[in-house]
Amino acid sequence: MSQNKITRRDLIKVFGASAVAATGLFGMSAKAYAKGANHVVIIGGGVGGSVCAKYLRFADADVKITMIEQNPEYITCLRSNDVMVGYHTLDELTFNYNTMREKYGINVMIDQVTGVDYDRKTVSTKNGEKVQYDRLVVSPGVDFRFQDYEGLSKELSDTKIPHAYKAGPQTLLLQKQLESIPQGGTAIICPPQNPFRCPPGPYERASLFAEWMQKHNPRGKVLICDPKDRFTKDGPFKKGWERLYGYGTDNSMIEWISGSQGGRVVGVDAKNMTIETDGDDHKGDLINIIPNQQAGKIAQIIGLTNHSGWCPIDRHTMESTLHKDVWVLGDSSIADAMPKSGYAAGSQAKVAAQAIADSLHGRSPGKAIYSNVCYSLAGENYGVSIAAIYEVRDGLIKPKGKSAGVSPITDKPAQPILEAVYQKNWQREFVKDVFS
């Protein structure tokens, strides 16, 4: 593996002789082991990378696929807000790559990419591997801009002011902080500026914190300091807050300060647990600053970003417009109307997988179609959703037909209840599409 393409021996090392000797793993032909087989290397084993690997296997049985991921396990951000209020455990959201390896014949390397040589088509890693590719896929998620806030740093986010916007230790830290808020205390949540990963995430978090407080800290409050004047699903979210938490009344458990009301956070004094905003300073017992974001670090290092900090792509295929034979998926890509969500990343990964298979076989790509479906909770039994189908029109990714829309605000009591049940089913099915 160290110098060239992956050989059959390497595969045996990874999968075991019996798997390789068998007539093929799921949907994989013997040709994929051959020396001359096309090799697709995927950087990042999150939703975008994993779905791309799997659907590339569906699209092309004969291709070798290698996925390089830093962590042996992946924790979904999806439903990590639930962990903080005790509806899920982190274990339930943790997945490994065994199925990728055993069922789909994907070589998963646990390693960190350090650079890419586009002329030699080679990826180099921290462990000193050099992996040659025919097509490269980069799906690195987001990187946080701590520098946008005075007094904030990565270290501080790991210890005292967690963002908890990548599921893991910070999720548990924030959970502990929520539980430690004194009676009648305040949790401050500071959502980032657009664009950012999981646009409803901060607002769902505020909802679940308020619901948790109703049970455990009934005089507690959630204060949202926002740099924006609108947020995704704000209509149905606010209606839910009215119904559940007295939003809009003097006794509301949730207060939302918009950008034009001075809600933008500019700095934090961690010692005094105070944030500085365009308006007033606010003191909190918990401060959850979710920093502004840009493309994942590796995308910046290997020159896939433009001045915006995100990666420009060909909307029809998700191929980078900056480097040939390189695809960029998910949060890091500039996908216009599509949100930065796991669902969107998976959707793009399927388009990319087919486009890569087409390009390897000299076929022209078909028409791209994308989708996004997202359910959030305004309360345990109160779901709100957004959905759209997308196509490329006038050079941009735009909602197709009249598909784009959020949950209607109705007086049908069943609507939010059903949305909350659907949310659980959706989460269960979604992770299967990624990891099973």
Add this chain to the structure above:
Amino acid sequence: MKLKSLMVAFGMMAMALVANAEPKQATGQAMSWQCAPCHGINGQEFNEAMPPLAGMKKDEFVKAMIAFREGTRAAIIMDRVARGFNDAEIEAMAVWFEKQPAIQWENMTYVPTAGGKYEPK
């Protein structure tokens, strides 16, 4: 003769245009893949909120999607999704899903694990 050559030239131009034009419609497979996060790989998942699509009779699929799109069938989210597809696209998905082998519910039942949680069999 002039007319004939003109017509030939015209025909060739039209053909070239067609060849260079972007495909007008995504394939049934490409569209159907987008359904998998809720309806399972190849539409084979059986769950309480989202019916399996694999093996669904073509006409049933078309009827359901059009009813969702036109708002004549109550929905949580499928009304919004269906409004993204025209008749030909719905037809193409219907054809693709009808060909996928249906997996019966028995295979989807949950079995208890040591921790008392239920996992897919």
Add this chain to the structure above:
Amino acid sequence: MKKGLLAGLIGLTLAGSAMAGHGEKPHAEHWTNATLTEKLAAMPEGNIANGQALHVQMMCNSCHGEQGESPSRNYASLNGQTKEYTMKMLLDYRDSRRWEDYKQANIMVKLARVMSDQDIADVAAFYAEQDMKAWDVDYTKDARIERLVAKGNANIMLTPCASCHGVHGEGNGITPAIAGQVPEYFVRTMKAYQEGHRNNDVHKGMSQFTHDLSDEDIKALANYYAQLPGGEK
């Protein structure tokens, strides 16, 4: 009605996770003959028109069809169901007597919990009023299956299906109508009884009757009953 429902919903949601929803099953006493009879007798008279409005309001129509005829193989058909059976099922969902451990009944559990006894009686009256419809299934007259239905099978301790469910599968009181039922739903309900996932029948009768039925028998019975309405009687 709307106001009452909405107030109920919000009250319930505020009560929050004391309710199950993440796996923990609330405690509920099993029915006895006496308690069930007493409860059903105490249920209010259902109003068909209100039931129809609730059918839309509670979005039952989304899964169970405009008249209760299921539009997919996922969900049960409710058209022509006996009032008593529909009421019992909704009460069982609401009060956690019907609780599928494999998490395939959350929708009904959550919805039933915002329904009053009157709401339940109303929708039950509405479904009872609708005609059963036959399914277009592969069924060629099968003497063995029809014998099972009419005569039972003493060797496997199976009483005739028709003796409780009626000769036309029309049901009787708390014994459900099964004619015109979605065949896939029929099969998995029988499997659920057989495997002990479903145990809200008062005397666990169905888990005994299904015990020795083969998968082929169950499938054939499903198809027989699916095509029955309006067919040969």
